[in-house]
Each structure stands twice: as structure tokens, then as C-alpha cells.
Amino acid sequence: MTDVSGAAAQNLELPSNLRVLLVDDEENVLRSLQRTLRQEPYEVVTAKSGDAAIALLEKERVDLIISDARMPGMDGPTLLSAARRRWPWIIRILLTGYANISSTIQAINDGKIFQYISKPWDDDELRLVIRQALAFQFSERRRLALVKVTRQQNEELKTLNQSLEEKVAARTEELRQTADMLDATLTELRKSYVTTTEVFASLFNQRLPPNLQTHSEVSALVKSFASTLSLSPDAMRDLEMAAALHNLGKMAWPDDMLRTPSDSLSKEQEKLFKRYPEAGEQLLMALDPLQEAATLIRHHRERWDGRGYPDGLKGDEIPLGSRVIRLAVDFVELQAGMVVRRILARDEAIKVIRRQKSLLYPPDLCEAFARFLEHSEADQEPSDSSVETVFTHALKPGMVLARDLHAASGMLLLNKGKVLSDRLIEKLISFEAGEPEGTRYTVFVFTDTDEKNPEAG
Known part of the structure; x- marks a missing residue:
């Protein structure tokens, strides 16, 4: 490889505390690989067989595996395929000779390897491939972490939106109830103005x-x-x-x-x-x-x-x-x-x-x-079968006036729609007693109190 490739390898961003596992049954190959990688910013560990590599993976964290294709017992493609199933996040690289094309195809299909490197390898190329693989893994981990964070934030946002919708709905209902209350108050206030004008006019009548x-x-x-x-x-x-x-x-x-x-x-x-x-x-x-x-x-x-x-x-x-x-x-x-x-x-x-x-x-x-x-x-007043006449001593709390009630002098005492209470009935009886002798108030009330009572509900 050229110096440019070596410079590119040096410039790839890598995290700290990375570990690379080298697997080969030949001691001299492992030592050669270690020498090539000794200046690299990651830890290198070795295993001399596929079984030894699996045992190490079960106990220690590894970020990348470089395995020889042909080894006694468990060969490289079988090792990388097993690693993919059990530790899918580990980057897998196959080291193979030009003659081992079938092993390479198997590793690509079953082990989903990141890349294969031919023997004899070029040191700069090997370092660059490893750095690229680790950088890709680092980038993928960050992407997955961002996806996880985004998914979590989306869930939180969904929960927040739901909570906000509930709060908005609750506030809207509160405002609606307030508006209804204000409307009712305004209606009652307007009604009281009408009643007040009638009372005032009846005073002038005197x-x-x-x-x-x-x-x-x-x-x-x-x-x-x-x-x-x-x-x-x-x-x-x-x-x-x-x-x-x-x-x-x-x-x-x-x-x-x-x-x-x-x-x-x-x-x-x-x-x-x-x-x-x-x-x-x-x-x-x-x-x-x-x-x-x-x-x-x-x-x-x-x-x-x-x-x-x-x-x-x-x-x-x-x-x-x-x-x-x-x-x-x-x-x-x-x-x-x-x-x-x-x-x-x-x-x-x-x-x-x-x-x-x-x-x-x-x-x-x-x-x-x-x-x-x-x-x-x-x-x-128009005749109405739901209206009856009652004398003051027969009045009961809760009855609703069907017509305005005037004193013998013509003064308005109570307006139509007024709900009678104990206190009002007592006052009517008292007013009646103060009228000229023989005067009796005839009070018109609704028989269907619930229907006619403007204060009901």
C-alpha cells in the first residue's frame, strides 16, 4: 500500500478501549500480525483455534475478529458464522489464501464478514481495513445509540403530547364550564335588570x-x-x-x-x-x-x-x-x-x-x-293547563310563579319565574295581612315545577 493509505488509516476516528482478536493455528502468523498492529490504538489478543476463540469470546469483550480460513477442527468460516449468531455486533474479517475461494464464499454467506484479506497481506492495507472496520462499527454503534435515544425521545414526546392533550382537554372543559357559568350569570343578571325595571315602574305607579x-x-x-x-x-x-x-x-x-x-x-x-x-x-x-x-x-x-x-x-x-x-x-x-x-x-x-x-x-x-x-x-296571561291558582297559605317551597304577582296597590311583589322559598312565602303572607280587609292574593304557579323552573338543572 502507499503512504497515502497509511495516512488515511491514521486519520480514521476510533474510540478508546477497543479489542481485536486474532485467530490462527500458526504461531508465526499470530506473531507477525501482532508486530504489524503493535502501534495501533487498540488492544490485540490472540487465540490458536476456533474453540479457543469461542471460549475467549464467552469471557471477554471483543470488537473485531480476524480469523484464518483454514484451521484444524473449527475453521474460520465456521467460527465467524458462530460469532455472528452469538455476538452479532462483533466485526468479522477472514484471512485467507487465494486458493480458498470456497471458504471465502462460505464466510461471506454464513458469517456476513466485513471483508476478507488475502495472504500474504500488505501491512498498510491490513491496518487500514481494521481501522475502517472499527470506525464503521463505532459509527454504527453511535447510529444505533441515536436511534435508541430518538425512539426513547419519541416515546417521551408521545407521552408528553398525550399528557398535553389531556391537559388541553381538561383546560378546555374548565373554560367551557366557566363560559357556561358566565353565560348563566349574565342571563340571570339581564333577567334581574328586567325585574328591577318592573319593580321601579310599579313604584312610580303608586x-x-x-x-x-x-x-x-x-x-x-x-x-x-x-x-x-x-x-x-x-x-x-x-x-x-x-x-x-x-x-x-x-x-x-x-x-x-x-x-x-x-x-x-x-x-x-x-x-x-x-x-x-x-x-x-x-x-x-x-x-x-x-x-x-x-x-x-x-x-x-x-x-x-x-x-x-x-x-x-x-x-x-x-x-x-x-x-x-x-x-x-x-x-x-x-x-x-x-x-x-x-x-x-x-x-x-x-x-x-x-x-x-x-x-x-x-x-x-x-x-x-x-x-x-x-x-x-x-x-x-294565555290559559295553560300546567298553571294553577293557589292562595298564600297553600304555597309550598319550590313552587314557581307562572305570572307576575302584584299587591293590591299595583306594586310588583314577585316576577314570573321566581322560585318560592319559606322566607318569600312568609313575606307574602305578611304583606297580605297588611292589605285592606278582605284582600287575598291569588298566586299563579306552574304545576310541572321541574319543567318550568328556570333554576332547575
């Missing part, structure tokens, strides 16, 4: 004589008719609050003006009358949840022909909720003597409403409202 306390009738009529219009939950809630507070701007009126029909007001009183929708809106400006309701209140005295107030809106410029409130207010107040001094019967009030369509009211909505009134008792 300034009026019983025959002019139309608040509850207007609210009930608006709810009933609006339920036929396919409004969104938010729009329905805003409309209910606006209906409850539509007269809020009248709070500053003197008592005599509150009792005077609108067609009998003086010019000064008429100016004050026309300002009450805008005044009602202004009183609610500081309450963010009531902004939409405040807008509906501002425009509920507008006219379809554009001659209403405070802004002279015309046609579809008027919010739908404002149009509904105007219809309900006029219908109820016509029957209470609050528009003209004469109290109109229900049928008369419907006729008056119809005559004003396209002037005061939208034609289609006005006609739908009139038909609704003709086919239902709009000022009462």
Missing part, C-alpha cells in the same frame, strides 16, 4: 289612582304581542324593559297632570307632555345595560306619518320596539280614559287603533296588532 295604573297591563300586552314577532332574546329583553319604563319621564309631573287625559291638557302641559319620552331616555343614559331600552322609550311617541315627537321620525326610521310600545300604550290608555275623558270599551279601542293606521301606526303592524287583540285576551 302616584296614580288604581284606575290609571296601566303599567302592568302595558307590559303584559307588549310581551304577549312581541312574542309573535320572532324577536331576538336581546331585542325582547330591551323591549320588556322599555315597556316597563315608558312613563319614566312623567315622574316630574304634578299629580293633577298625571290624572288629566292627554287631549285635555293646557298648552303648557302639552309642551311638558311632549318632552316626557326624551326625559325618560335621559334618566337612563348612565345605565349601559339600558341604552337600547332608552332609545325605544325616546321614540315611542313618534308617528308613522312623521308628525310625532321628539325627533319627527317617519316610517321605518322608527325602531320596531317603539312602534310596538306606542300601539300597546294607546290601546290600554284608551280603555283607562287617559287619552280622552270617555273610557272606551275594548272593541271601541281596537276600532280607534285601526282607524289610525298609516297615520300614527305602521299599516301592517297595526293590522297584526288588531287581529292579535281580537283573537286573544291580551291583558291576561
Whole structure:
């Protein structure tokens, strides 16, 4: 071999503590091989037969075997084949003469040798082949170690991903439950705003004589008719609050003006009358949840022909909720003597409403409202076989109100959907005892409590 091959052999990277086993039945061959390899960076051990080599392999670690092909007893190909089966990581090299082609083929097929070297060998070539074999083994061991580490890391990553997925799923479920809880809380908060507006409106009603306390009738009529219009939950809630507070701007009126029909007001009183929708809106400006309701209140005295107030809106410029409130207010107040001094019967009030369509009211909505009134008792809750009437002393905890409950004065005591408790029942009995003699509350409750109870589940 050339010096270049020797230099290449010197430059191959090898680990420390490598061991090479030389197997030959001839002592002089073993000594010659040892001399050739004495400067190499690995330990050299020898064996004079195949059996001796197997015995050594069973006790000591070896990285590479160089075996002569022809030996008494166990020849080289048989030794290398046995070594491959028992210690497959050991590199195997066959040392053979040119005449031993059959032994070489057997070693290649059975022993899966790395290479064979012909006798007589070239020292540089021998050293280079051994270094290449050991470098290959070292590289393969590193590759297998990396494969093992990669496989282990993949398993760890798989476990980590599974754990992460479980954590994400758990966190997602936690967030979903939190969102559901917030939705429920928001729904309850919005419901409490509606209830609060109804309570506040019932307090304002106390300034009026019983025959002019139309608040509850207007609210009930608006709810009933609006339920036929396919409004969104938010729009329905805003409309209910606006209906409850539509007269809020009248709070500053003197008592005599509150009792005077609108067609009998003086010019000064008429100016004050026309300002009450805008005044009602202004009183609610500081309450963010009531902004939409405040807008509906501002425009509920507008006219379809554009001659209403405070802004002279015309046609579809008027919010739908404002149009509904105007219809309900006029219908109820016509029957209470609050528009003209004469109290109109229900049928008369419907006729008056119809005559004003396209002037005061939208034609289609006005006609739908009139038909609704003709086919239902709009000022009462629809009949329901799942509702029963109960007197206060027969109430039980857990019952759910099917209708709003008002005191004899018209003040709202409890809203529909309220779940009765011992404390509430005791308070109702106490309030009833303080009413004028002979007054008894009739409470409407659902018979199917689980189905109607909004707090169930």
C-alpha cells in the first residue's frame, strides 16, 4: 500500500478501549500480525483455534475478529458464522489464501464478514481495513445509540403530547364550564335588570289612582304581542324593559297632570307632555345595560306619518320596539280614559287603533296588532293547563310563579319565574295581612315545577 493509505488509516476516528482478536493455528502468523498492529490504538489478543476463540469470546469483550480460513477442527468460516449468531455486533474479517475461494464464499454467506484479506497481506492495507472496520462499527454503534435515544425521545414526546392533550382537554372543559357559568350569570343578571325595571315602574305607579295604573297591563300586552314577532332574546329583553319604563319621564309631573287625559291638557302641559319620552331616555343614559331600552322609550311617541315627537321620525326610521310600545300604550290608555275623558270599551279601542293606521301606526303592524287583540285576551296571561291558582297559605317551597304577582296597590311583589322559598312565602303572607280587609292574593304557579323552573338543572 502507499503512504497515502497509511495516512488515511491514521486519520480514521476510533474510540478508546477497543479489542481485536486474532485467530490462527500458526504461531508465526499470530506473531507477525501482532508486530504489524503493535502501534495501533487498540488492544490485540490472540487465540490458536476456533474453540479457543469461542471460549475467549464467552469471557471477554471483543470488537473485531480476524480469523484464518483454514484451521484444524473449527475453521474460520465456521467460527465467524458462530460469532455472528452469538455476538452479532462483533466485526468479522477472514484471512485467507487465494486458493480458498470456497471458504471465502462460505464466510461471506454464513458469517456476513466485513471483508476478507488475502495472504500474504500488505501491512498498510491490513491496518487500514481494521481501522475502517472499527470506525464503521463505532459509527454504527453511535447510529444505533441515536436511534435508541430518538425512539426513547419519541416515546417521551408521545407521552408528553398525550399528557398535553389531556391537559388541553381538561383546560378546555374548565373554560367551557366557566363560559357556561358566565353565560348563566349574565342571563340571570339581564333577567334581574328586567325585574328591577318592573319593580321601579310599579313604584312610580303608586302616584296614580288604581284606575290609571296601566303599567302592568302595558307590559303584559307588549310581551304577549312581541312574542309573535320572532324577536331576538336581546331585542325582547330591551323591549320588556322599555315597556316597563315608558312613563319614566312623567315622574316630574304634578299629580293633577298625571290624572288629566292627554287631549285635555293646557298648552303648557302639552309642551311638558311632549318632552316626557326624551326625559325618560335621559334618566337612563348612565345605565349601559339600558341604552337600547332608552332609545325605544325616546321614540315611542313618534308617528308613522312623521308628525310625532321628539325627533319627527317617519316610517321605518322608527325602531320596531317603539312602534310596538306606542300601539300597546294607546290601546290600554284608551280603555283607562287617559287619552280622552270617555273610557272606551275594548272593541271601541281596537276600532280607534285601526282607524289610525298609516297615520300614527305602521299599516301592517297595526293590522297584526288588531287581529292579535281580537283573537286573544291580551291583558291576561294565555290559559295553560300546567298553571294553577293557589292562595298564600297553600304555597309550598319550590313552587314557581307562572305570572307576575302584584299587591293590591299595583306594586310588583314577585316576577314570573321566581322560585318560592319559606322566607318569600312568609313575606307574602305578611304583606297580605297588611292589605285592606278582605284582600287575598291569588298566586299563579306552574304545576310541572321541574319543567318550568328556570333554576332547575
